[in-house]
Amino acid sequence: MFHTKRIEAEAETCCKANALTSVEQITANLKVFKALAAMDQSSVEAKRREAFKAKIADIEKHLSLKDTIWAHEAVTNTRFVHDNIRPTKPLSFINCGEGGLGWSGGAALGIKLASDAEAGGEGKGKFVAQIAGDETYLFSVPGSVSWISQRYKIPVLTIALNNKGIC
Numbered sequence: 385m386f387h388t389k390r391i392e393a394e395a396e397t398c399c400k401a402n403a404l405t406s407v408e409q410i411t412a413n414l415k416v417f418k419a420l421a422a423m424d425q426s427s428v429e430a431k432r433r434e435a436f437k438a439k440i441a442d443i444e445k446h447l448s449l450k451d452t453i454w455a456h457e458a459v460t461n462t463r464f465v466h467d468n469i470r471p472t473k474p475l476s477f478i479n480c481g482e483g484g485l486g487w488s489g490g491a492a493l494g495i496k497l498a499s500d501a502e503a504g505g506e507g508k509g510k511f512v513a514q515i516a517g518d519e520t521y522l523f524s525v526p527g528s529v530s531w532i533s534q535r536y537k538i539p540v541l542t543i544a545l546n547n548k549g550i551c
């Protein structure tokens with residue numbers, strides 16, 4: 385037996401799946417996905433591009449090298465990042481020290497909350513950016529960070545420096 389009942393809250397049913405039935409059902413569903421993929425997506429794509437452009441414009445409006453607080457874990461790119469940002473304000477360029485990689489995602493959210501609270505409320509604090517190596521970005525559990533950011537409306541900019549590996 386293979387139940388396809390969608391469970392939204394607590395599990396109500398515990399099922400054992402027959403392997404062949406499961407694969408057949410998954411394959412059948414994949415055909416639906418293929419049909420969806422074959423549909424004309426150009427209007428959806430155009431809307432997505434517009435939304436992306438608006439997002440970039442918004443970031444450009446708010447991002448300032450002097451006033452941003454950086455939760456930074458650039459690892460081997462630290463010198464490059466530091467030379468370009470040239471932070472001068474205390475507590476504007478924050479790192480965790482060695483051995484704690486993955487810290488910057490959650491930290492960026494916390495910094496944004498603290499900055500807003502200090503400035504008198506939501507959206508009033510400084511622009512906050514996480515900047516991390518690509519591996520470090522993954523260490524920071526980005527799925528959870530993005531979910532929390534979206535769910536609790538804590539906007540932060542994330543920059544992952546993709547040097548395609550661990551140097």
Ligand SMILES: Cc1ncc(C[n+]2csc(CCOP(=O)(O)OP(=O)(O)O)c2C)c(N)n1
Nearest residue numbers: 459460483484485517518519520549550551
């Ligand atoms: C919690 C933790 N685990 C492991 C390490 C060891 N470590 C130091 S650098 C590094 C890789 C970082 O890769 P990436 O973020 O891609 O930066 P890159 O080395 O490419 O500059 C690791 C795993 C660490 N510092 N902290």
